[in-house]
Amino acid sequence: MTEYTDKIKEIAKRVLTEGKVEMVIGFREGSVPMMNQPHYATSAESVDELVWDCNCGLNLANYITDKKGNIGIIAKGCDSRNIVTHVIENKIKRDQLYIIGVPCTGMIDHQKINAMFDQEILTVEESGDKITITGNGFSKTMSKQELLTENCAVCTHRNPIEYDELAGDLVEEQKDVDPYASVTKVESMSADEKWNYFEDLLSPCIRCYACRNACPLCYCPTCFVDESRPQWVGKSQDPTDVRTFHLLRAYHCAGRCTDCGACERVCPMGIKIREFTKKLNKDCLELYGWEAGLSLDERPPLDTFKTDDPDEFIK
Amino acid sequence: MKLIKIDQQSWAAGIEKVKSDYRVFGPVKEKNDHEFKLLEQNEMPDVNCQNTRLSPKSIIYPQSQVMFTYSLDESKDDCRIMKEVENVKSPMAIIGVRPCDALAFPIVRRNFDSPEYQDTYWIKAYEATTFVGLACNSACGTCFCTSAGTGPFGEEGLDVLMIADGDDLYAKSITAKGESFIQAAGWTTEAESAVDSKIDELKTAAESSINSSVATDKIKNKTILELYDAPFWEEEAFACINCGTCTYVCPTCWCFDVQDETHGKSGIRMRNWDSCMFPLFTHHASGHNPRNVKYERLRQRFMHKLKYYVDKYDNGIQCVGCGRCIRLCPVNIDIRKICYKMNSFDAESCVCEATSS
Amino acid sequence: MKNMLEHTGIEPGRLHFSWISSAESTKFVDVVTKITDEVKALDPANKKYVKTEPKVD
Numbered sequence: 001m002t003e004y005t006d007k008i009k010e011i012a013k014r015v016l017t018e019g020k021v022e023m024v025i026g027f028r029e030g031s032v033p034m035m036n037q038p039h040y041a042t043s044a045e046s047v048d049e050l051v052w053d054c055n056c057g058l059n060l061a062n063y064i065t066d067k068k069g070n071i072g073i074i075a076k077g078c079d080s081r082n083i084v085t086h087v088i089e090n091k092i093k094r095d096q097l098y099i100i101g102v103p104c105t106g107m108i109d110h111q112k113i114n115a116m117f118d119q120e121i122l123t124v125e126e127s128g129d130k131i132t133i134t135g136n137g138f139s140k141t142m143s144k145q146e147l148l149t150e151n152c153a154v155c156t157h158r159n160p161i162e163y164d165e166l167a168g169d170l171v172e173e174q175k176d177v178d179p180y181a182s183v184t185k186v187e188s189m190s191a192d193e194k195w196n197y198f199e200d201l202l203s204p205c206i207r208c209y210a211c212r213n214a215c216p217l218c219y220c221p222t223c224f225v226d227e228s229r230p231q232w233v234g235k236s237q238d239p240t241d242v243r244t245f246h247l248l249r250a251y252h253c254a255g256r257c258t259d260c261g262a263c264e265r266v267c268p269m270g271i272k273i274r275e276f277t278k279k280l281n282k283d284c285l286e287l288y289g290w291e292a293g294l295s296l297d298e299r300p301p302l303d304t305f306k307t308d309d310p311d312e313f314i315k
Numbered sequence: 316m317k318l319i320k321i322d323q324q325s326w327a328a329g330i331e332k333v334k335s336d337y338r339v340f341g342p343v344k345e346k347n348d349h350e351f352k353l354l355e356q357n358e359m360p361d362v363n364c365q366n367t368r369l370s371p372k373s374i375i376y377p378q379s380q381v382m383f384t385y386s387l388d389e390s391k392d393d394c395r396i397m398k399e400v401e402n403v404k405s406p407m408a409i410i411g412v413r414p415c416d417a418l419a420f421p422i423v424r425r426n427f428d429s430p431e432y433q434d435t436y437w438i439k440a441y442e443a444t445t446f447v448g449l450a451c452n453s454a455c456g457t458c459f460c461t462s463a464g465t466g467p468f469g470e471e472g473l474d475v476l477m478i479a480d481g482d483d484l485y486a487k488s489i490t491a492k493g494e495s496f497i498q499a500a501g502w503t504t505e506a507e508s509a510v511d512s513k514i515d516e517l518k519t520a521a522e523s524s525i526n527s528s529v530a531t532d533k534i535k536n537k538t539i540l541e542l543y544d545a546p547f548w549e550e551e552a553f554a555c556i557n558c559g560t561c562t563y564v565c566p567t568c569w570c571f572d573v574q575d576e577t578h579g580k581s582g583i584r585m586r587n588w589d590s591c592m593f594p595l596f597t598h599h600a601s602g603h604n605p606r607n608v609k610y611e612r613l614r615q616r617f618m619h620k621l622k623y624y625v626d627k628y629d630n631g632i633q634c635v636g637c638g639r640c641i642r643l644c645p646v647n648i649d650i651r652k653i654c655y656k657m658n659s660f661d662a663e664s665c666v667c668e669a670t671s672s
Numbered sequence: 673m674k675n676m677l678e679h680t681g682i683e684p685g686r687l688h689f690s691w692i693s694s695a696e697s698t699k700f701v702d703v704v705t706k707i708t709d710e711v712k713a714l715d716p717a718n719k720k721y722v723k724t725e726p727k728v729d
Contacts, residue, residue, distance in 0.1 A: 030647035031641065031647060031649040031651070031652065032456065032457060032641060032642065032647065032649075035644075035647040036647070037554045037646055037647040037648075038553065038554040038646060039553065039554065040553060058645070062556070063553075114347075115347040115348075120365070120455050120456060122456060183679075187679065191681050191682070191683040191684070192681065194679065194680060194681035195680070195681025195682075195720070196681070197681070198680045198681060199681075204346075206369070206378065206559075206563050207559070208558045208559035208560045208563050208590070209558050209559060209593075210556065210558035210559075210560050210645050212558075213556035213558045214556050214645055214646075226593070226594070226595045228595075234574070234576055234723070234726055235572065235574050236378075236379035236574065236576075236585060236728045237378050237379040237587070237728050238723065238726035238727050238728055240721075240723040240726075240727075241723070241726065250676070251673070251676065254676075265645070266556070266558070266645030266646075267645075268368070268563075268564060268643040268645070269368070270346065270348070276676075276680075279676055279679045280676060283675050283676070313674050313689050314691050315690045315703065377728070379726070379728035380728065381728060576725065576726055578723075578724045581725075582725075583725060583726070585726070585728060
């Protein structure tokens with residue numbers, strides 16, 4: 001991954017020096033294994049902090065919402081789709097951005113990897129398609145493919161959709177993956193089983209709202225759970241209120257979600273939050289043939305009306 | 316204080332025995348991680364747990380807690396009168412509290428049990444609880460308890476400290492409450508005197524396994540405004556998403572929000588944990604928000620823990636070095652780094668020393 | 673919306689959509705009667721969707 005990092009630095013230095021952008025948003029190395037931190041460089045000198053590896057799973061489109069000025073941003077496939085969505089939704093203008101596209105081979109799942117070992121992990125190193133995990137008295141090398149986050153493992157848009165320049169050669173897109181396997185599983189359950197499945201899924205939730213806040217789609221000035229006049233939803237740990245939050249948040253992402261996995265990655269309780277959004281993604285694909293963030297010129301299905309929109313549910 | 320030896324058999328028997336006198340909580344592995352849970356019959360606390368994902372604070376101070384009930388029925392005499400819910404706590408024991416988490420209780424007590432205010436809900440739960448600690452024989456990379464007022468064998472906040480040596484456990488009662496707990500468990504075998512030196516060895520080894528620290532010595536002598544106006548807050552807050560993870564997993568964060576919920580003609584007044592990371596935390600009724608942007612909220616969290624608390628109580632920092640916020644922050648904001656910046660910040664030259672690696 | 677609610681465990685038949693003009697009074701009556709019958713046929717004791725007092729510790 002050092003090639004990517006070097007190329008990113010070279011491009012970032014150039015666009016900053018040329019005055020094309022005022023800042024370049026990327027990642028810097030974190031203080032614990034598998035945790036890179038979103039960061040920005042404003043001068044050619046500060047560019048050296050930027051890195052790129054398999055721990056850049058957060059979605060950087062989250063950091064450009066309503067920003068003024070010209071911005072450089074490093075974007076893997078999903079980030080670029082969220083940038084497209086941002087542009088469509090008027091959260092930023094395309095000509096404010098210099099997009100440094102990064103063809104992506106997937107990000108590793110720090111929660112899964114931490115859970116694999118009883119002891120603390122001290123270093124995680126990436127070399128080609130191998131990951132070496134080392135701790136006190138153990139070291140294990142595994143294939144990166146096995147360690148990918150669930151959304152990366154089923155991703156079919158690894159290459160950036162929209163970019164000004166690439167930091168590496170385009171990669172082959174994954175075929176023969178079923179992004180909706182877990183949705184299909186839930187669909188086959190009875191109503192009670194479904195209810196209990198989601199009850200169990202959400203039981204650890206502490207309502208920290210990390211899922212909402214890491215999501216580039218969640219940019220409302222005041223979220224509905226934070227409204228107090230009227231107060232739409234209770235603030236306690238009551239299961240109905242917790243479920244209301246997750247269900248409504250998912251609806252707000254309908255036709256907009258790119259399955260970047262940021263919500264799941266940031267959850268301190270390890271909740272599989274994508275179980276909600278994935279169902280809506282599947283419906284959007286089946287009903288409207290739509291996947292979010294693939295084109296700057298097409299309006300999303302939920303803000304357009306077409307005479308051939310499916311309407312079997314209306315009696 | 317004499318040291319009691321507990322072998323595996325009497326450990327299991329003792330835990331079952333105390334369950335008739337106490338509601339016993341302990342770390343239990345659920346899905347991928349350990350949490351403190353009320354132990355059922357024949358359920359044992361997992362002493363091999365390094366530490367739980369969430370701190371044990373919620374046992375004393377639940378995330379959502381009902382304080383009052385009320386009626387809005389005009390035909391009743393007690394209409395619109397807040398009635399305190401029954402607040403009697405039967406004895407509880409928390410087994411396997413790590414010394415860092417134990418120190419958090421006396422820290423939080425300064426807020427909930429002060430000469431000015433006594434929070435009856437917190438105090439009753441706290442007083443009903445016996446804290447049975449478990450010394451750490453080895454630390455995580457994110458542990459920095461030895462520079463946060465305690466250590467892997469720290470006793471502050473505990474009634475009993477247990478030390479694990481292979482399959483054996485040793486228990487040392489620290490308070491009268493602890494003595495009663497050991498008696499209730501029926502643990503009576505005194506350890507041989509040679510064990511003392513063995514425990515000293517374990518303690519030294521544990522302390523030397525901590526390779527992370529924070530320096531806070533210079534923060535106290537800086538003025539609030541110097542630190543408040545320091546230039547590094549915006550940069551450090553860039554990645555922050557303003558979620559409540561750091562505050563909710565923190566054993567020393569105590570802020571709450573009071574909410575009324577009415578159903579028909581009856582209702583409850585409850586409190587829920589709140590977080591200074593949320594914009595709503597300081598949102599005034601007028602619409603004004605004194606901490607309107609995210610770096611102001613991030614600054615508040617660290618200034619409270621490392622400066623305001625220090626100045627107000629003159630008793631160390633409001634952090635016990637458990638490292639949870641470092642491990643669980645979704646965007647890797649590291650209190651050790653912020654602490655370093657605050658401590659080394661020189662307002663006159665307006666620079667922080669370069670961060671040590 | 674209907675799909676998602678049903679996906680999370682709300683029984684099919686609790687949510688209905690219909691397009692009725694203000695001139696179609698008989699259709700309105702028919703639809704409402706049909707909906708009430710269908711919802712009544714579902715387990716009436718099933719109160720899990722209705723929050724009363726919050727369930728907290």
